[in-house]
Each structure stands twice: as structure tokens, then as C-alpha cells.
Amino acid sequence: MLRLSICLFLSLAGASAQESEMEKQLKRFIEAFSKISTEAADEVVPEAAFYTGAIPGMLRHLDPHSVFFDPGQFNQLKQMENSERKGFGSVVSVLPGRVIFLQTLPGTPSAKAGLQPGDEIAAINNYALARMEFDQIVQLLSEARQHEIQVTIRRPGSMRLLTFQLKPEIMDAPSVDRAFLLSQGIGYLRITTFDVATGKLVKETIEKLGGASLKGLVLDLRNNPGGVASAAADVASLFLKPGQRIFTIEGRKQEGLGRPESKDSKREDVDVPKDATPYLFPVAVLINGKSASSSEIVTGSLQDHDRALVFGEPSYGKGLVQNVFPLSQQTGLALTIAFYYIPSGRSIQKPLRAGGQLDSATVLERKAFKTDAGRTVRGGGGVEPDEEVLPEVPTRLGMVIEGSASFTNYATEAIKKFKVDENFKVDGAVMDDFRVFLSERSIQPSVPEFLQVRDWAQSRLQQEIMTQAIGVAKGDEVEAQRDPVVRRAVLRITSQK
Numbered sequence: 001m002l003r004l005s006i007c008l009f010l011s012l013a014g015a016s017a018q019e020s021e022m023e024k025q026l027k028r029f030i031e032a033f034s035k036i037s038t039e040a041a042d043e044v045v046p047e048a049a050f051y052t053g054a055i056p057g058m059l060r061h062l063d064p065h066s067v068f069f070d071p072g073q074f075n076q077l078k079q080m081e082n083s084e085r086k087g088f089g090s091v092v093s094v095l096p097g098r099v100i101f102l103q104t105l106p107g108t109p110s111a112k113a114g115l116q117p118g119d120e121i122a123a124i125n126n127y128a129l130a131r132m133e134f135d136q137i138v139q140l141l142s143e144a145r146q147h148e149i150q151v152t153i154r155r156p157g158s159m160r161l162l163t164f165q166l167k168p169e170i171m172d173a174p175s176v177d178r179a180f181l182l183s184q185g186i187g188y189l190r191i192t193t194f195d196v197a198t199g200k201l202v203k204e205t206i207e208k209l210g211g212a213s214l215k216g217l218v219l220d221l222r223n224n225p226g227g228v229a230s231a232a233a234d235v236a237s238l239f240l241k242p243g244q245r246i247f248t249i250e251g252r253k254q255e256g257l258g259r260p261e262s263k264d265s266k267r268e269d270v271d272v273p274k275d276a277t278p279y280l281f282p283v284a285v286l287i288n289g290k291s292a293s294s295s296e297i298v299t300g301s302l303q304d305h306d307r308a309l310v311f312g313e314p315s316y317g318k319g320l321v322q323n324v325f326p327l328s329q330q331t332g333l334a335l336t337i338a339f340y341y342i343p344s345g346r347s348i349q350k351p352l353r354a355g356g357q358l359d360s361a362t363v364l365e366r367k368a369f370k371t372d373a374g375r376t377v378r379g380g381g382g383v384e385p386d387e388e389v390l391p392e393v394p395t396r397l398g399m400v401i402e403g404s405a406s407f408t409n410y411a412t413e414a415i416k417k418f419k420v421d422e423n424f425k426v427d428g429a430v431m432d433d434f435r436v437f438l439s440e441r442s443i444q445p446s447v448p449e450f451l452q453v454r455d456w457a458q459s460r461l462q463q464e465i466m467t468q469a470i471g472v473a474k475g476d477e478v479e480a481q482r483d484p485v486v487r488r489a490v491l492r493i494t495s496q497k
Contacts, residue, residue: 118412194227199234226293317382319348346379
């Protein structure tokens, strides 16, 4: 049946030079497969030969993102597209062998069950976490969110283990998950992904922070894998002038790092709407190696138009357009059909050579492009920050304190010991009490060692106490004040006045 289908395809092929060459290649392929199927020492199963051999082998010469799905994989993909985001409404800290609740959101399964900040999960469905590695725990938690589960809890101050039944519910996870004022009228806004509502949500959030009266905005796109490209255009349009180019979609990729010159390339330009009314305050964008796709479109377009300064680390480098094509026999194909180019003409997709491998030599020889103001920016994959700023590096003592969950465990006790509200500050007395807490758990650093991490530890304690007493959003606000990338961005925004 398979051979008959291919022969029928060949009989219907056109007479153009390209089709004629395709006929020749397909005939050679059929001859080879026919000889293999009749003469090979072991029996050849056609499905295995095509699904795991011939078709994936062909795709490997395109790029690593074009993928063939056999019937089982394609069915799983369709189920994932139709699946709902479920959860228990809690925020947890995951460590090797330990999971500790930081916050339970009101009205969610976790809150209804009676779980509290500081509770530690000892087991899920009788699977003990103590001997599990970090990745194993993350996988178990991901699977657990889809089903009703039983959790065994170890609660601080209680000698006996507690058991709770949790049934997941559909969770609303907005793409803008954090927003607050840093200082001096400078707002902070974090986008975790790009979906159809992101542009509207970003605008609403900016208005709540102060709208056009803001003195500046830090737009955090770190760890944002991307999403809907039209949402990236919506967000960029909030800051760019009407009519300015946001990105271009162009197929038939040529060699090189800029926009292809091919006559048969298909091109679509996406510009800021003519009736747009953008914000004019200074903007800083934060990126890292996990910022990809739509995140890079927003970052690159603002950088190319000199509308924002970019801080952090180089982005991931994924700027391709994919379509999923259903095929016969319940199979499918995810195929790269075009690439994104930002206003200067550079591609944000890392260059790939035959076989789908990253051409590191080409990346090192990145072509120079110019922004509107004539600044030099590099093409060839990802977006390079205007200023590279690395995250804080933990000390050896810091890693010991973090790994022992001492901040989280002490925060649980501190909430009971001190009066904690939004104005609470970790002072010298709290720090002295924390040192006693560490000592009781055999963490006894020397005076010089502790002085080296004191400021950092004080901020981390403030963050954990605020997280458990007020909420994760408040804890994140404390963390942002300590974040060296955020602090550098605020400094540069302030200097632009």
C-alpha cells in the first residue's frame, strides 16, 4: 500500500525541472527501500523505517526544531494543545529531597485543605521525597497537578505527620505575574510568557503603576520562553512610535546573518499601528539565556529603535515561525516555514548548519548592524544586552544556608515570634536570633564568614518572612531590590533624566 501511494504520487508529478529532479530522487529512494525490504538480514517494518529513519533523517538537514510526529506522538500533541492548566494554588520551594510551602492562595485547593506556609511535604501518594533528586521532585510535582493526590505533611511544631487530600482545579495564570514600584516612580513589570491577552494586561498594569506619569519602567523578560508573536507586537507598540517596524517574517532562508535577498522569499512586515499612543518614559529591558522567541522580538525591536536599554545576559536565539501540518495515517509535521527579523535586519535565530548543529564559528563572527541612532548591535542569533550584568553569585556559606532551607524554616518561626506586617524590617536583633537558629542546626560560620554574607542574608530573610507573612509578590519585591540586574537598570534609567 505504501509503495502504491508513492508510485501514484510520482505519476501525478508535474513536468517542471524541480519536479523532474524530485521524481528521480524518489525513484532512487523507492529502489533502495525495495532492495532493503527484500534482501536485508532482518525484516524491515515500513512504519519504523519511515517514522524513525527516513523522515527524521530528512528533517535533521533542516533545523533541530522541525519534527515529525508518529500517530502516538501526534495524538499526544493534540491532547496537550487542548489540555487545561490545573494546580492546587500554592507556591513551594523545591530542594533536593524537600518541598516546603511558601504560600497558599485564597480559595484554592491548598487553602481549603488547610495547608500553611512552612508545611513540608514528606510524601506524595506515599512516595517519600527524602531520597529524590531535584529533577525527580519537579517531575513528580508536575504530574501530581493533573490528578487528585494525597500529601503527607510535616508541620513545624507538630510531632505527628498530617495527611491532606488535594484535588486540582483550573488555575488562572496571568502572563504578567509581578508589578510594583521600585523607587522614585520607577515601575517594575515581569512578563512570564506571551499569550493573546498579554498586550492588554501589560497596558492595564502600567496604568495601575502610574501610567504616563511614571519616571521609568523596568520590563523583566528573563526566563520568558516566548509565545504568541502578535502579543509581542502588542507589547512593543506600547513603547514605539506609530508606523515603526516591529519585526518582519520572511521565509526561504539564505546563508548569512541578515535578512535574505532571495527573489522568491515571502515577506510580511509587522509595524506599530498608525493610531498607537505609546508611553514616552525611559524603559529598561532585562533578559537572560532563557529569554526566547517573542521575548527577543520585543527586546530587539526596542533596542533597534533605541527605545530601551537592555541589561542582563545574551538571549536564547530562537526566531523561527513554525506550522504544524496534519498528515495521513494520523501523523503530523512541525515545520519551520519562516524566520523573524527585527528592525535593523538582523535575525534573532542562531545560525545552523546542515544537520541542525549550531555553527559556533559563525556565531563568533557576528555581523554588525546599526540601530536608528547609529549604535552597533550584533546579529547572528539572540539579542546581546547593551550592558551585560550577571546575577549574584552565592558564596559557599550562602549555598549551605540555602540548601538547608534555613531561611524558609526560620521565617516560619519568626512569624510566630515577631509582629510581622508590611512595615516589618529584619534588624540586628533578628539577625542575632537567626545566627542562634543556624548554630542549633550545626551551621556555625566564623565571624568573617558571616560578615561576608550578612547583607545578603538579611535581604533573603526579609524576602522569606515577607513571602510567608504577606505573600510571594511582596517577597519578590524585596528580591528585586537586591537583584544586581534590576539595580543597574534603575541606575541607568535615573541617569537618563
